[in-house]
Each structure stands twice: as structure tokens, then as C-alpha cells.
Amino acid sequence: MAEDRKRYKLNQSNLHISNRYFGGRFRWSTTPHNAPQTMEEAQALIDELYLSGNPFFSKEMIRLAFEQCQRKPVRGETLYIHDITGAVVEFECQTGEVKMERDQNGVETTYLLLDPVLSYESRAHLKHHLWWAGIRKDRSPFCSLTLLHPSFKFRTDTTEPVDPNPTRPRDKVAQEFLDHSRKWHETDVAQQLVCLLRSHASTHDITKIIGLALGAISYGADDRSDSYIQHALLLTLRNWLLGQGDPAHLACYAQDPGYRSVDRQVLKEHGIDVIDDPQAWLEIDNQSIVFSVAPNVPVKEIVADIARPAIVIWERVGYEDADQEGKMSRSPRVRAMLEQYEVFDFGAEDDPAFCNTVMYIRRCRG
Numbered sequence: 001m002a003e004d005r006k007r008y009k010l011n012q013s014n015l016h017i018s019n020r021y022f023g024g025r026f027r028w029s030t031t032p033h034n035a036p037q038t039m040e041e042a043q044a045l046i047d048e049l050y051l052s053g054n055p056f057f058s059k060e061m062i063r064l065a066f067e068q069c070q071r072k073p074v075r076g077e078t079l080y081i082h083d084i085t086g087a088v089v090e091f092e093c094q095t096g097e098v099k100m101e102r103d104q105n106g107v108e109t110t111y112l113l114l115d116p117v118l119s120y121e122s123r124a125h126l127k128h129h130l131w132w133a134g135i136r137k138d139r140s141p142f143c144s145l146t147l148l149h150p151s152f153k154f155r156t157d158t159t160e161p162v163d164p165n166p167t168r169p170r171d172k173v174a175q176e177f178l179d180h181s182r183k184w185h186e187t188d189v190a191q192q193l194v195c196l197l198r199s200h201a202s203t204h205d206i207t208k209i210i211g212l213a214l215g216a217i218s219y220g221a222d223d224r225s226d227s228y229i230q231h232a233l234l235l236t237l238r239n240w241l242l243g244q245g246d247p248a249h250l251a252c253y254a255q256d257p258g259y260r261s262v263d264r265q266v267l268k269e270h271g272i273d274v275i276d277d278p279q280a281w282l283e284i285d286n287q288s289i290v291f292s293v294a295p296n297v298p299v300k301e302i303v304a305d306i307a308r309p310a311i312v313i314w315e316r317v318g319y320e321d322a323d324q325e326g327k328m329s330r331s332p333r334v335r336a337m338l339e340q341y342e343v344f345d346f347g348a349e350d351d352p353a354f355c356n357t358v359m360y361i362r363r364c365r366g
């Protein structure tokens, strides 16, 4: 296994990282004297902290956790994060550990744990987790930012790596992206988007476009049309901004842990730079456009805590506060942020490739 680790160069996104992430061992450095004893008490405290305006995410906490991960901690080393109560939580690094699992056909697989990465839990997610897992000694119930180990998956008998997401050849991906983009730019939805931007966003000073969770276009296992089209929308935004001003000051980033080297190369040819988590959160500022569709990371909650981008394009936020069921991003805090924005339906709301997406433009130009 030590050899495999070297050969596959850990955590490089063009490698066969499996879909399995392993939770670490967490414990409070010192258990707070008023630590909740029941699930209800813990849930009430989460709500109390949330409603008091306590940020659940900040660039500072993300940066501190990321810096520790970048140092490539060894197995057994302790990393430190803060939970939402401000208490210090210790995470025991398990990089290099192996876990075995037998599937329903009796085939045994081995998972090799890789360097830790950041993981994000919104208020609803934290409460939901408590609801099904209860209070546990080895886990602070309040970590909105946690660490997880991605893994490589091997067949135990042959030590052959198992690739859950085979990648399509680069040329094919490049051609399909061109075809999808060309077609998409001609659609009413794309034209309506540009029209609205011209009329309502031209006075905003925008220097960055940030696409989040748009999915890898290189996956060979299923139809990736939605991901192609969503990346095409990034190009539409980029072209509009390039037509407006100084190209030297415009960056266009995309973050999705699913990207492989093929995605990176093809997107780069179109001016989209793939960045690795958590870089996108650190880049988002008030002069950004943020675009995300169907993320399985609480994009809205994180953004609402860290910045007021000039424009956000994401699923329409309604009034239901889906708290327990894991619908993570329709919270009061996200709604409060969006009160500063005007909402525009550019025709994507009914388009299956965009999952109820609308555009929010900040009213105040500052």
C-alpha cells in the first residue's frame, strides 16, 4: 500500500479517487461545561447560535483548516478546528489507514485513506445529522466545518484500483463542450440572460466569475449535458464581461471536487480556471458573480456568511425553511442576504438543465 500511495500521488484530481469519504475522529479539546446532553438541547443551541447571527462559515476558519491540510499531516497527527460555539475540536488524522468492505456479491474492497479535505455542514445539515445519529462522544455536534478523508478504492484480491468515474477522452470532451456551448449560446435562455445583464448589471464592477458544483464534464458514465450547458453559461457570463471592460482584470474560476485533468485542460482552453476546494470560497467577494446548480455542498449558506457577491445565479429561494430534511440552503440567513438583491427569471427556471435557477443582482452597486 505504501507503494501504491507513492505511485498514485495522493489527492490529485485526475486519479481514481473513489466516491467514499471517511469521517475522522473528532473530539472537543475540553468538553464545554454546558455541553448539551440531549439531541433537543443541541438542536436548540444550533438554532440559538444561528439566529444570533453567529457566522457558521468564515474565510478565516476555512483558511486555517486548509493550511493544516496543506501541510500533509501524517497518521495520528492532530488538526484543530473551531465549532460554532467557538470551542476547539481536535481531529485525528487517519491518512494512510485502510478500511475493508465486502459488497453484496462478496467482493472485498480496500479503501486507502488520503489527505484530509474540508467538508461543510449548514445549520439544517447539523440538525439533521443530530436527528438521525444523536449525540455522540466522538463528534462535536456543532462543526459546520469538518474534515474528511477521501479514499482510493482497490479490489482487495487483485489490488487493481476501482475507478467509479471513468473519464472520457480529452478530444471527445473538447468537441462536445464546443458543440453544447455553440448551441446553448443561441438559445432564448442565453440571450435573455445577456439582455438582463446589460440592462440591470452593467454598472456593477465585476472582476470574477465563480462556478461552483457544476459537475465534471469528462465523466464517461452518464449523460453530462447539464454540466456542459452549465459551463457554457459561465462562458456567456465571461463573454459579456469581456465585451464590457478590461480583460486583464477578469478571472473565471470553477470548483468541483469531481473534476479530472481532462476537465481542467478543456475548461482552461475556454478561459475557465479549475481551482480546488476551498479556493473558490476564499476567492468570492463583493465583485464576483457566483453561479451554482444543484450543489451537494451548502453553497448558499457559505456565501451568505462570507460575502455579498454582485450577482448570484442559483436555485430560487422560497419561503419554506426546510430544516430537518437536509434541504440545506433555504434558511432565514440566505433569505436575509437576498433581500438586498433583485431577482430575475431569465428562462432557466423551467429548464431541466438548471433546476429552478434564477439570477439575483445586488441592488446596491458598492
Ligand SMILES: C[S@@+](CC[C@H](N)C(=O)[O-])C[C@H]1O[C@@H](n2cnc3c(N)ncnc32)[C@H](O)[C@@H]1O
Pocket (backbone or CB within 6 Å): 212, 213, 214, 215, 216, 226, 227, 230, 255, 256, 257, 258, 277, 292, 293, 294, 295, 296, 297, 353
Ligand atoms: C448533484 S451534483 C450537481 C452537478 C451539476 N451541477 C448538475 O446539475 O448536474 C453536485 C455536485 O456538487 C459537487 N460538490 C461537492 N462538494 C463540492 C465543493 N466543496 N465545491 C464545489 N462542488 C462540490 C459534486 O462534486 C457534484 O458535482
